[in-house]
Amino acid sequence: MKDPITVSITGAAGQIGYALLFRIASGSVFGPDQPVNLRLIEIEPALPALQGVVMELDDCAFPLLREIVPTSDLAEGFRGANWALLVGSVPRKAGMERGDLLGINGKIFTGQGQAIAANAASDVRTLVVGNPCNTNALIAMANAEGIPNERFFAMTRLDENRAKSQLAAKAGVHSSQVSNLCIWGNHSATQYPDFVHAKIDGKPVTEVISDRAWLEGEFITTVQQRGAAIIKARGASSAASAANAALDTVMALSQPTAEGDWHSVAVCSKGEYGIEPGLIASMPIRTKADGSWEVVEGLEIDAFSQAKIDATIAELKEEREAVKDLIPG
Numbered sequence: 384m385k386d387p388i389t390v391s392i393t394g395a396a397g398q399i400g401y402a403l404l405f406r407i408a409s410g411s412v413f414g415p416d417q418p419v420n421l422r423l424i425e426i427e428p429a430l431p432a433l434q435g436v437v438m439e440l441d442d443c444a445f446p447l448l449r450e451i452v453p454t455s456d457l458a459e460g461f462r463g464a465n466w467a468l469l470v471g472s473v474p475r476k477a478g479m480e481r482g483d484l485l486g487i488n489g490k491i492f493t494g495q496g497q498a499i500a501a502n503a504a505s506d507v508r509t510l511v512v513g514n515p516c517n518t519n520a521l522i523a524m525a526n527a528e529g530i531p532n533e534r535f536f537a538m539t540r541l542d543e544n545r546a547k548s549q550l551a552a553k554a555g556v557h558s559s560q561v562s563n564l565c566i567w568g569n570h571s572a573t574q575y576p577d578f579v580h581a582k583i584d585g586k587p588v589t590e591v592i593s594d595r596a597w598l599e600g601e602f603i604t605t606v607q608q609r610g611a612a613i614i615k616a617r618g619a620s621s622a623a624s625a626a627n628a629a630l631d632t633v634m635a636l637s638q639p640t641a642e643g644d645w646h647s648v649a650v651c652s653k654g655e656y657g658i659e660p661g662l663i664a665s666m667p668i669r670t671k672a673d674g675s676w677e678v679v680e681g682l683e684i685d686a687f688s689q690a691k692i693d694a695t696i697a698e699l700k701e702e703r704e705a706v707k708d709l710i711p712g
């Protein structure tokens with residue numbers, strides 16, 4: 384039996400946490416021979432609810448689940464973590480400006496970045512799901528001294544999955560036939576789901592779907608507004624699909640990407656595609672056989688796509704400006 388992998392999850396008693404934990408504990412993420420330790424981090428008022436989740440994990444009697452540590456202490460919560468999934472954050476309330484939300488959540492990610500640096504395993508990788516996830520990841524990364532920037536990620540996989548499903552429905556194919564779908568930029572309403580480079584059964588989407596007006600219009604807005612549409616329909620946010628996408632991201636970063644394909648996740652830019660270095664921006668990513676990753680370079684960006692990418696990158700710069708006090712140096 385392998386040594387256990389330790390996964391720390393913040394916001395573990397929340398909706399996404401509830402949809403996430405059981406799949407990790409069951410072995411469906413790290414494999415059927417990989418034991419798992421779970422370190423579950425919540426704010427103090429949520430600890431009783433978290434205790435209920437722990438009772439349910441116990442009641443599953445998962446063969447691969449070793450230790451479960453519920454805590455509100457960050458040092459204890461991130462101790463030995465190989466993966467830190469930062470899901471917990473404060474939701475936007477009525478009357479709250481985007482800047483207020485950035486500031487409130489930003490403070491959470493300062494402390495979490497420091498605690499990860501001080502306590503996690505030397506190979507720790509951090510995926511931020513809690514919104515605004517790109518900028519929260521930037522803050523955590525900037526405060527996690529000693530951890531390489533390339534080990535911080537923000538989630539745009541839900542947007543990729545949503546985009547694939549929309550393209551598949553329009554073309555009358557299964558979503559698994561859609562590949563090479565890149566989400567560019569911020570996980571927000573400015574994100575750009577890139578249909579120009581996406582493929583259906585290996586053919587450019589633009590050859591399979593001739594309705595260019597739909598691709599440039601309704602397709603993009605449907606993906607951008609999908610979260611709001613689900614809240615309207617369900618009366619609650621898209622927790623199960625978000626949890627699924629978080630696990631897809633962890634798996635995509637743990638296994639080599641299929642030949643010729645890529646996946647979407649926001650990473651620290653080194654200036655690829657003219658994106659300002661240091662921003663956490665979603666780009667096309669390939670995971671290599673040794674577990675490291677690279678940005679897929681050399682894609683030709685047409686004028687339509689460039690304008691969309693510029694808009695979402697401009698928003699990331701504004702967000703960074705709003706939290707600059709939380710970014711040391």
Ligand code: NAI
Nearest residue numbers: 394396397398399425426429471472512513514538541625
């Ligand atoms: P939720 O409100 O059900 O759960 C959030 C949990 O986080 C709560 O249990 C809360 O007590 C906890 N929490 C708050 N501050 C914390 C802190 N400082 N430390 C540890 N835990 C803390 O929300 P839900 O539905 O689980 O969503 C979580 C986050 O994920 C939200 O920010 C949401 O906007 C974001 N999200 C991101 C998506 C993406 O694609 N990147 C998609 C869907 C949601």
